[in-house]
Amino acid sequence: MRTYSKRYKESLKQIDANTVYQLNEAIVSLKKMNPPKFDSSVDLHFNLSVDPKKSDQMVRGTVVLPHGTGKKVRVAVFCKGEHESIAKDAQADYVGGPELIEKVAAGFLDFDCAIATPEMMKDLSRLGKVLGPRGLMPSPKTGTVTNDIAKAIGDVKKGKVEFRVDKQSGVHISVGKISFEADKLHDNASKVIDALTEAKPASVKGKFIKSLFISSTMNPGLKIAI
Secondary structure, eight states, X not given: OOOOOHHHHHHHHTSOTTOEEOHHHHHHHHHHSOOOSSOOEEEEEEEESOXXXXXXXXXXXXXXXTTOOSSOOXXXXXXXXXHHHHHHHTTOSEEESHHHHXXXXXXXXXXXXXXXXXXXXXXXXXXXXXXXXXXXXXXXXXXXXXXXXXXHHHHHHXXXXXXXXXXXXXXXXXXXXXXXXXXXXXXXXXXXXXXXXXXXXXXXXXXXXXXXXXXETXXXXXXXXX
16 A cells, blocks of 8 residues: 655645546646655546557657756767767767767766767667667657758757657656746746647547656646646
8 A cells, every 4th residue: 555755644634536627727726745855756647538559649849948947958969070069069968980880889878868860770779678678769850960060959948848658658858956936837837738639649649648748856746727
C-alpha cells in the first residue's frame, strides 16, 4: 500500500479529486500547495486516443515555450569544420565530430539535447542504442539535424522542448517551475496544449485528448477541462 508524506496529505486536503479545473484555476491551486524543498517542475500529463504501435498514429513534435523551462539546458553539437566555431559562438556546451562521438560511446552523457549536421548522421548512427532510449538522438523531425546550427541551439536554449507519445498512449512534458508567475505557466501550458492538438494524426477520428492533468513534483495532480 502506498504511503504519502505529511506534506502531500496536506496538499490533498486543498483540492477536490472530483473537480475538473480550468487551466488557470489549476495553476493557482498548484501554487498554493506546500512545495518540497526545491523549485519543483510543473508538468502536463496527456492521455491520447492513439495506438502507438501503429506508425500512422505516432505523435511527436516540438514546441518553444514562451517563458522557457526554468532549467539550464546542456547542448551537445556533433559537427565538423566551420560549424564547430558557429556552435561555440552560439553557446553550445559540447562541440565536436568523431572525437565527441567516441567520448559518448565511452559513456559520456552529460547533456540534455543533441544537435547534429546532416553530414554527421552516418557516423552518429552507431550511437543509436545509446542516445535513442534516452530521447537524445538528433532527428530532422525535431529540427535537431540541421545545417543552421545557431538557430537550433538558440531555440533549445530559449525553451524548445520535444514531446513524444509513450507506449501507454501518454505524453508527459514539463512547462516550467512552480516559482514561475501563474500567467507565465499558463502561457507555456497553453502553447503545449495547442502544439499537441495540432499534432493529431489524420488517422485518429473523434476525441484526440482523452484526459489531461497538471501537477508539480511530489504533489497531487489536477484534472484539466479540455
